[in-house]
Amino acid sequence: xxxxxxxxxxxxLQPASGYDIKRTIDRSVYFIWNVTGPQIYTTLRTLREDxxxxxxxxxxxxxxAKQIHTITEQGKLALEALVNEPxxxxxxxxxxxxxxxxxxxxxxxxxxxxxxxxxxxxxxERLYMEKTxxxxxxxxxxxxxERRFQLLSLHLKVAxxxxxxxxxxxxxxxxxxMIKAEQADK
Numbered sequence: 001x002x003x004x005x006x007x008x009x010x011x012x013l014q015p016a017s018g019y020d021i022k023r024t025i026d027r028s029v030y031f032i033w034n035v036t037g038p039q040i041y042t043t044l045r046t047l048r049e050d051x052x053x054x055x056x057x058x059x060x061x062x063x064x065a066k067q068i069h070t071i072t073e074q075g076k077l078a079l080e081a082l083v084n085e086p087x088x089x090x091x092x093x094x095x096x097x098x099x100x101x102x103x104x105x106x107x108x109x110x111x112x113x114x115x116x117x118x119x120x121x122x123x124x125e126r127l128y129m130e131k132t133x134x135x136x137x138x139x140x141x142x143x144x145x146e147r148r149f150q151l152l153s154l155h156l157k158v159a160x161x162x163x164x165x166x167x168x169x170x171x172x173x174x175x176x177x178m179i180k181a182e183q184a185d186k
Contacts, residue, residue: 126161
């Protein structure tokens with residue numbers, strides 16, 4: 001359902017091709033919902049079959065026709081219904097946390113290296129999200145009111161990353177101190 005919600009939400013902003021939707025997801029909601037191209041095209045087909053979107057084939061020179069998708073009135077009603085449903089707790093499938101959970105089975109040096117690399121990645125992503133927020137806030141435009149919830153989702157993800165960074169930094173510092181103490185005892 002979340003992909004259906006994401007696509008209907010994006011198409012409510014403006015008509016788009018599947019490629020445009022993927023690019024928009026990668027530039028906007030990727031930090032909370034990321035998908036592959038095939039998942040998008042499968043969902044677009046289902047939405048079209050359900051009458052929630054309409055698709056128009058636009059001819060292109062030297063390329064296959066481009067499908068531009070537009071949300072229908074029925075789609076707008078479905079989007080409104082989806083957004084007004086009670087919020088359910090998300091089912092998390094996080095490979096990183098699963099690997100951390102079973103980290104005692106990994107080579108310690110490898111696990112610590114991977115945790116440092118993960119810390120670097122989430123720090124980089126957080127910084128990118130903060131730059132994105134600064135750009136949006138600097139140019140509020142006509143949709144400033146609508147963007148308040150988009151910014152809230154961004155703030156929540158940034159806050160999650162900050163806490164994750166703090167926890168990883170504390171853990172890695174404790175591990176580093178333990179390793180130094182073990183080496184000093186030898």
